[in-house]
Every structure is written in structure tokens, then in C-alpha cells.
Amino acid sequence: MTTLSLQEARQVVAETLREAGANDAMATATARALVLAEAQGLGSHGLGRVAQYATHLRNGRVNGDAVPTLRREKGAAALIDAHEGLAFAACEMAVAEAIARARDFGIAIAGVTGSHHCGVVVDHLRAVADAGMVGLGFANSPAAMPAAGGRHPIFGTNPVAAVFPRRRALPLMIDLSLSEAARGKVMVAARQGKPIPLGWAVDRNGQPTTDAQAALEGSMLPIGAASSPKGAMLALVVELLVTALIGAQFGFEASSFFEDAGNRPRIGQAFIVIDPGALAGSASYLDRVEVLVAEMLRDDGVRLPGARREDLRSRAEAEGIEVPDALLAQWRA
Incomplete structure (x- = not known):
């Protein structure tokens, strides 16, 4: 170790991604995340x-030269094109964009199209809490779960x-996938x-499995599927x-992230930002959040x-983070 x-760690990750073909802004943002x-x-x-990201860059599954641009806007809505680069x-x-527009309109939505794996969704919302606003985030991913009653993977x-900001305390940060894990x-x-x-998960034949590799080749189970x-x-x-509204690909149209070769996923993300000042008022919002938190904390x-x-x-x-030597060697390779 x-x-x-x-x-x-940020420096070595960014260097690895740059060597694999990412431009500096993409490598830096990805390493930070x-x-x-x-x-x-x-x-x-x-x-x-x-x-995984470095392999996708080298194999052309990610456009390492991509620079995100504002593709479309109307009032409180904006669409960002990731141009098939890494998502961050x-x-x-x-x-x-959503924060700036929420200040003007009280609520805003910004979508990202032509994107890739976006990591921990709630981490993208930290800036929303810092701005004193409420944030919601959504993302899709390559097909891993069937529709209700179905067997083959369709949804990611x-x-x-x-994220819900608090008064003089860390925000409430909620993040969950809609699969059982x-x-x-x-x-x-x-x-x-x-x-x-x-x-x-189930294997490719739809049978329950405890074999992780068989699960990757099969389907994840949605929350509460049983x-x-x-x-x-x-x-x-x-x-x-995150697809029909913003023009991104469905999960079943995107090659798995766990495949070295495949298409560019071109999936989507969406972020909604709400200014409490436009509704009950920021002071009232913060007061009510603390009432709820206090009630929650009554139970040990x-x-x-x-x-x-x-x-x-x-x-x-x-204290820093421990990185396995084998992982560092893999990056250098």
C-alpha cells in the first residue's frame, strides 16, 4: 500500500488520464471527482x-478532446453537450448553469447529453448546497435492469x-441507485x-446468483423487486x-461500462435546482429542516x-488515502 x-492522488489520476488521451480540463475534473x-x-x-476510464479513452469510447458546450437554453432550462467526453x-x-438560472427564476433544470459515467451524483450537487439551494440529480447508465415483469436488461x-442545505451544519446528502445494490x-x-x-442480481438466464461475474453478465435487480x-x-x-427530455441515449443503446470496446455511451444526466427563497423563504426553509432533523435524532x-x-x-x-501498489502499477501501465 x-x-x-x-x-x-488527484495529480497522479489526472496524469494517468492525460496520458490516455484526455485533455487537461477533462482529466482535472475527473481526477477531482x-x-x-x-x-x-x-x-x-x-x-x-x-x-476503466483510461481504457475507454484509448479505445475511442470516450472523446478525449471534448469540451462541454451550452447547446440549448430557454429561460430556466439549459442543455449541455458533453460531446462524448468524460462526464465530470x-x-x-x-x-x-442551473444555480445561476435558479437565482433568476426560482427553479431551474440543466441536462447533460452525449455523456459518460458521472460517478457519485450527489457530489455534483455540493455546489448547490453551498449556494443555499436544494438540488436534485438523476442519471442513467448502460442497461443493467429489466422492466417490471421483464427479463432482459433495459434500464441502467x-x-x-x-442535497438539502442546513443552517451552520453539513447538508443532508442523499444518493442511491435504483438497483438493490x-x-x-x-x-x-x-x-x-x-x-x-x-x-x-440474476445471471444471464434470469436465475438468482451470488457470483459477481455472472451478475455482471446478467441483470441487476431493482429495489424491492422481490x-x-x-x-x-x-x-x-x-x-x-435524462434521455427523452434531453436527447441522450437509452441504457439499452449504450455498451456496458465494463466492456473495454464498444460504442460511446452518450447517456444523460439532469440536475434540478430550487431556491427556497422563491417559496416559503430561505429562513423558513432552514428552520423547518432543523425541526425535522431534531425529530429524527430523537432515536438513538x-x-x-x-x-x-x-x-x-x-x-x-x-491522513491521505491508501492506494494498493498494484493499482498504481496498473495506472502506470
Whole structure:
């Protein structure tokens, strides 16, 4: 193991991505996001993605020269084109657009089209909380889950995220995929040769499996799939929000992120930003949030969403992060 400061980790990740073909802005934004995820203990969306992104750059699945642009705008709505590059710089641009427009209109939406894997969705919303606003984030991904009653993968794991700022406290940060477990966790288990819990996925024949590799070749199960179609219905909602509305590809039209070769995914993300001052008022909003938080904390064992991640991030900022030597060697290769 090698211990790196967060700044050192960002530098080596950015260098790896630049060597693979990413322009400087793309490499820098991606490195910042991946190291932040790793610092929060989210390895499935952190440094474990570096080699995958680098391979996609080298194999042409990502346009390393892409610079995101504002493709269309109308009032409180904006559409950002990622031009088939890595998603992070485009998502940063979209969130900035949504914040600026929410200040003018009270609410705004910014979509990202022609995109790629966007990492931890709620991390894109940190700037929203810093601006004192409420943020919602959505993304699709290559097909991994069937429709309700179906067998073949159509929807991605389609994460949903939200951020709610608080008064003199860390924001509430909510982030979840609509599969029973994030597919990145299965990726990590497959890489380590470990089993996954029963109920996470089925194999390519539709049979329940604990084999992580068989799960990657099969389908993830939506939240609550054993008893209800609700998870699949939510995945449908997100799929339509980030594709039909903004012109991105459906999950079933995109090659898996876990394939070295394949098409450019051209998937989508969407961010909604709401100014509390346009509704009940910022002071009233902040007061009411604290009333709810206090009620939640009356029960022992309640942990506010995002608190554990922030504790780990603070520790990583002070102590650095441990990177397996094999991973560093993989990047250098």
C-alpha cells in the first residue's frame, strides 16, 4: 500500500488520464471527482474507475478532446453537450448553469447529453448546497435492469440524488441507485473474486446468483423487486427524465461500462435546482429542516445521510488515502 495525500492522488489520476488521451480540463475534473469519491469510502466510484476510464479513452469510447458546450437554453432550462467526453466537466457546467438560472427564476433544470459515467451524483450537487439551494440529480447508465415483469436488461441502475442545505451544519446528502445494490459494488466483488449477497442480481438466464461475474453478465435487480415493481417504475421515470427530455441515449443503446470496446455511451444526466427563497423563504426553509432533523435524532442510532461520508472525507484530508501498489502499477501501465 502507498499512502497519498488527496492532492497527490488527484495529480497522479489526472496524469494517468492525460496520458490516455484526455485533455487537461477533462482529466482535472475527473481526477477531482474520483479522489473525492475514494476519500468518502466509495471505492466503486473512486480510484477503481481510473483504469476503466483510461481504457475507454484509448479505445475511442470516450472523446478525449471534448469540451462541454451550452447547446440549448430557454429561460430556466439549459442543455449541455458533453460531446462524448468524460462526464465530470459537463456536469460541473450544468450545475453552474442551473444555480445561476435558479437565482433568476426560482427553479431551474440543466441536462447533460452525449455523456459518460458521472460517478457519485450527489457530489455534483455540493455546489448547490453551498449556494443555499436544494438540488436534485438523476442519471442513467448502460442497461443493467429489466422492466417490471421483464427479463432482459433495459434500464441502467439509474441513481437519484438530493442535497438539502442546513443552517451552520453539513447538508443532508442523499444518493442511491435504483438497483438493490450499486453495480459498482458488483464490479469490485468480481475483481476481488468475492461473492455477492443473494437478491442483488440474476445471471444471464434470469436465475438468482451470488457470483459477481455472472451478475455482471446478467441483470441487476431493482429495489424491492422481490415483492414490488416500484423500483423498476422509478428506474423508468429516471430513464425518461435524462434521455427523452434531453436527447441522450437509452441504457439499452449504450455498451456496458465494463466492456473495454464498444460504442460511446452518450447517456444523460439532469440536475434540478430550487431556491427556497422563491417559496416559503430561505429562513423558513432552514428552520423547518432543523425541526425535522431534531425529530429524527430523537432515536438513538439515526445517522443523517451524508454524515459518514463527510467523516471519512475529513479523515482522508488529514491522513491521505491508501492506494494498493498494484493499482498504481496498473495506472502506470
